[in-house]
Amino acid sequence: MSTLVLNGISIKINEEGFLVDPSEWTREIAEEIAKEEGIAELTAAHWKVIEYCRQYGLESGKAPTLRTITNNAGVSTKEIFNLFPKGPAKKVAKISGLDKPEGCV
Amino acid sequence: MKKLLILGAGTAGTMVANRLRRLLDRDEWRITIVDQHETHYYQPGFLFIPFGMYSKNDVIKPKRDFIPAGVELIMSPVELIEPDHNRVKLSRDGRIINYDFLVIATGAHTHPEETPGLQEHEWYKSIFDFYTVEGAVALAKHLRSWQGGRLVVNVVENPIKCPVAPLEFIMLADWFFHEQGIRERVDITYATPLPGAFTKPIASRHLGDILDQKGIHVVPEFMIEHVDPDARKIVSYDEQEIEYDLLVSIPLNMGDTVVARSGLGDDLNFIPVDKNTFVSPKHANIFVLGDAASVPTSKAGSVAHFAVETFSENFLRYIDGLEMQPSFDGHANCFIESGFGKGLLIDFNYDVEPLPGRYPLPGIGPFTLLQESEMNHWGKMMFRWMYWNILLKGQELPLPARMTMAGKWNDN
Structure with a gap:
């Protein structure tokens, strides 16, 4: 467990950088995490995906899989790889303040 | 008579039919099991076929041999599950079967047609799978005369049945080429959508080290977009390319199409259920066992076995009006x-x-x-x-259904 400090407010994150409490999430936090993940600026296209993930996460209590996002958020797999390169489902879950998408063991 | 209907006579369906036939009163319970295929496959054995360790005959037996007396077996595809009417429509003769309780055990299947270029003109020539008996047998034939080159093993997308099988395949391939005396002429690459060799960190590290020692190259986070069968390369969504001479693919795994037709599944036709009891959150008389269920553990026979064991005990409580215990731990x-x-x-x-x-x-x-x-x-x-x-006969093994920490080292 560690903390991310933003404008004097500290937010708890786990070892892998996912928010411990999704309700602590704000858009500013998303931008901060995105920077750490190598995405300098969140565009409208990014936000469309993030907002879908937030909604899905709040309703189901878990992060959507890549296939769930591409089937439902109006974004193709190719596009989502451009927006969130290298492991987009995990990256967008982290930026959206959700837990890691359930591993497939 | 109460009616229990089981869809699918694979590993999970056959085990639960055997177990519940023994546990439920024959005067009170009628058990019916439906499947469309006559042959039962020992799927863990497919892995050994490409290397000539097993033949086709080692992995097949008639399904009928494992269905106990007192269970009616109907051979037919299932057209539709209608949970609101507690009935199932079969394709054969349009027959309708009513149930009081339904167990769905329709499994997972591979779908190579979902990846462009995979199942086209090079299928079973330079591109193979080993998750079907046909693929495993074709690959065995190919490997007998293969002279070496670049072998690429690729998992299209998770979840897959038996998530360790691709790793086993690679390690057996390494051994097989040593035995053939051509290991130095073979370059082995494992391209996986996962961040490492396996899903969980400690196992991923141990397995990653073993692969490294064997000189196997792992390409993590490779999400395949298409195969170029003529240029012999696989291309990912972020435009990485890996060239091959022999491609062994683990195609997309999906639940049965009847699940989609009946509106019961997720994006991959797997059915969400309570992960400790297997009861459907939408229908209190429907349970999903084996690979058909969307639960965060492996799609594997051992899981189905432990699941059937805990479910059967729980089912007896349930039909007597008691709450189900959250007894399955994902073992x-x-x-x-x-x-x-x-x-x-x-x-x-x-x-x-x-x-x-x-x-x-x-x-x-x-x-x-x-x-x-x-x-x-x-x-x-x-x-x-x-x-x-x-x-398969649903008999006891000396293995506890719930995982135990006994013997495990928990300090690294």
Whole structure:
């Protein structure tokens, strides 16, 4: 467990950088995490995906899989790889303040 | 008479039919099981076919041989499940079967047609799978005369049945090419959508080290977009390319199409259920067992076995009006063949990832966890006999259904 400090407010994150409490999430936090993940600026296209993930996460209590996002958020797999390169489902879950998408063991 | 209907006579369906036929009163309960295929496959055996260790005959038996007396077996595809009417429509003769309780055990299947270029003109020429008996047999034939080159093993997308099988395939391939005397002419690459060799960190590290020692190259986070069968390369969504001479693919795995037709599944036709009891959150008289269920553990026979065991006890409580116990812990127990007559064993559940240590088994064990040993290889080889003779018939194995920490080393 560690903390991310933003404008004097500290937010708890786990070892892998996912928010411990999704309700602590704000858009500013998303931008901060995105920077750490190598995405300098969140565009409208990014936000469309993030907002879908937030909604899905709040309703189901878990992060959507890549296939769930591409089937439902109006974004193709190719596009989502451009927006969130290298492991987009995990990256967008982290930026959206959700837990890691359930591993497939 | 109360009616229990089971869809699917694969590993999970057959085990639960056997177990519940013994546990439920024959005067009160009618059990029916439906399947469309006559042949039962010992799927863990497919892995050994490409290397000539098993033949087709070692992995097939008639399904009928494993359905106990007192269970009606109907051979037919299932057209539609209608939970609101407690009935199932069969394709054959348009027959309708009503039920009081329904167990869905329709499994998972591979879909190579979902990846462009995969199942086209090079299918079974330079591109193979080993998750079907046809693919495994075709690959065996191909490998007998293959002179070496670049072997690429690629998992299209998770979840897949038996998530350790691709790793086993690679390690057996390494051994097989050594035996053939052509290992130095073969370049082996494993391209996986996962961040490492395996899903869980400690096992991923141990397995990654073993692959490294064997000179196997791992390409993580490779999400395939298409195959170019003429240029012989696979291309990912982020435009990485890997060239091959021989591609072994683990195609997309999906639940049965009847699940989609009946509106019961998720994006991959797997059915969401309570992960501790297997009851559907939408329909209190529907349960999903085996690979058909969307639960965060492996799609594997050992999981189905532990699931059936805990479910059967729970079902007896349920029909007597008691609450189900949250008794299934996601327990999986998998031998991993690593070549040269050795293997590993992993034992884990929803909360505890695979750890190194010892796995105690009175009279036979211990087996070594997450470390190679000959004992584990023999465990795996012995397993086929146990599968046909004990497991499928729903008989007791001396393995606890719930995972135990005994013997596991928890300090690294």
